[in-house]
Amino acid sequence: MIIAPSGAAALLNNSDLKAQKPDPSFVSALVKAFQWQDLIDQGVYNSPKELAAKENIEVTHVYRVIRLTMLAPDIIEAVLDGTQPRTLTLQSIVRGFPISWKEQRALYGFSEPSIKQK
Numbered sequence: 001m002i003i004a005p006s007g008a009a010a011l012l013n014n015s016d017l018k019a020q021k022p023d024p025s026f027v028s029a030l031v032k033a034f035q036w037q038d039l040i041d042q043g044v045y046n047s048p049k050e051l052a053a054k055e056n057i058e059v060t061h062v063y064r065v066i067r068l069t070m071l072a073p074d075i076i077e078a079v080l081d082g083t084q085p086r087t088l089t090l091q092s093i094v095r096g097f098p099i100s101w102k103e104q105r106a107l108y109g110f111s112e113p114s115i116k117q118k
Contacts, residue, residue: 022082026090030076033068040066064094072101074113085109 036051045051048066052059071079071093078084088108098104105112 020082022080023090026079029065029090029094030068030071030079033065036062036066037069067096068093070099071097072104072110075101075104075108075110078110 036048039045039051040048045054048062049059051057052062055062068076075084075088079088085108098107102112104110
């Protein structure tokens with residue numbers, strides 16, 4: 001429960017803490033990250049450095065964006081759906097995040113996915 005300045009109590013549920021629609025900048029950065037990584041994987045560019053030079057982009061920007069491909073799949077899905085926590089923004093994540101999916105989930109308020117058994 002959060003007490004508003006007027007003294008009135010306000011109850012927040014999970015939907016109040018999550019974004020309500022996809023963030024176009026975040027979605028665009030994710031798309032670009034996977035496209036750039038795909039270009040490197042296909043051999044169109046030999047490295048992020050070469051991609052940056054040929055596309056006239058700062059190499060640090062390319063590395064920061066491509067790093068988004070290392071986000072946990074459920075976090076990426078939440079961003080694409082617009083259901084990520086409001087605190088998880090492109091600006092908050094682009095400067096760095098843990099590589100471990102478990103640590104990412106803990107840091108950004110995601111629960112561990114349940115293991116589906118066949």
